[in-house]
Amino acid sequence: MSSHRAVLARTALAAAVPAVALLAVAPSAASAPPSDSRGYIDSTARCAAPATAVVFGSTDGSRVAICRLADGDLEYRGVRVRDGARLITEASQSADGAFTAARDGIEYMVTSDALVISAGEKVIRDEPMLDFHRPGSTSAPSAVTSPGAGPTSSATPTTPLPPPLPAEKGAAGSS
Numbered sequence: 001m002s003s004h005r006a007v008l009a010r011t012a013l014a015a016a017v018p019a020v021a022l023l024a025v026a027p028s029a030a031s032a033p034p035s036d037s038r039g040y041i042d043s044t045a046r047c048a049a050p051a052t053a054v055v056f057g058s059t060d061g062s063r064v065a066i067c068r069l070a071d072g073d074l075e076y077r078g079v080r081v082r083d084g085a086r087l088i089t090e091a092s093q094s095a096d097g098a099f100t101a102a103r104d105g106i107e108y109m110v111t112s113d114a115l116v117i118s119a120g121e122k123v124i125r126d127e128p129m130l131d132f133h134r135p136g137s138t139s140a141p142s143a144v145t146s147p148g149a150g151p152t153s154s155a156t157p158t159t160p161l162p163p164p165l166p167a168e169k170g171a172a173g174s175s
Contacts, residue, residue, distance in 0.1 A: 032131035033058060039065040044079040044086040051075065055099065055134050059115050059127035066091055066099045066110060076101030076108060078115075 039046030039056040040063050047053045047067035054074065056065035064078040076091035076099065087108070091101040099110040106124070109116045112132045117125045 033063065035131075035133065037135060039067075039077070044077050044088065046077065047075075053133070053135055054093075055110065055112075055132065057110065057112070057115070057129045057132035059130055061125075062115050062127055064108070064110050064115055066093075074099065076110070078108060 033043065034041040035056070037053060038049070039053050040058065043063050043065075045056055045058070045063035045065040047056075047065055050070045051067040054066045054068050056063075058064075061082060062078060062080055064076065067075045067077060069075055074091040074093060075088065077086075077088050078101075079086040087101070087103055089101050089103050091099050093099050097111070101108045101110075105119055107118050109118070112129060114129055115125075115127045116123060117127075
């Protein structure tokens with residue numbers, strides 16, 4: 001009887017291994033977008049030369065980059081993936097290392113753990129970081145070059161933004 005159990009156990013294991021292997025190699029729905037040392041390829045969340053990336057990251061719904069401009073100031077470059085809505089504005093860094101930007105009463109705080117969007121004391125969204133990079137970090141994917149670095153100038157509330165970049169278009173069927 002024990003040899004029968006051993007055969008059943010091996011059969012069950014043999015059936016389970018391909019399923020586990022499939023899970024291990026199946027791409028995640030939230031896999032990191034292509035990036036290099038300046039941010040995400042073909043995205044607003046990318047620092048255009050001569051600016052350099054301080055940090056950049058992505059959540060299920062957003063991509064963000066904090067760039068150091070040539071004059072030393074910080075710039076927040078963020079995009080909401082589902083509809084390509086973007087924000088480019090000045091940023092600052094707090095003593096605890098968090099980066100913040102604000103526009104029209106809404107604050108955007110970027111840490112290695114999350115993007116937190118709030119209005120005053122009310123948190124609108126708290127999006128866990130799924131992919132986060134610092135310059136020179138070994139966790140960054142291998143460098144990829146891109147001919148396009150995204151928009152090179154900051155938008156103001158009165159300046160219309162160009163249409164979303166290819167990597168920032170929402171899910172199929174949305175406009």
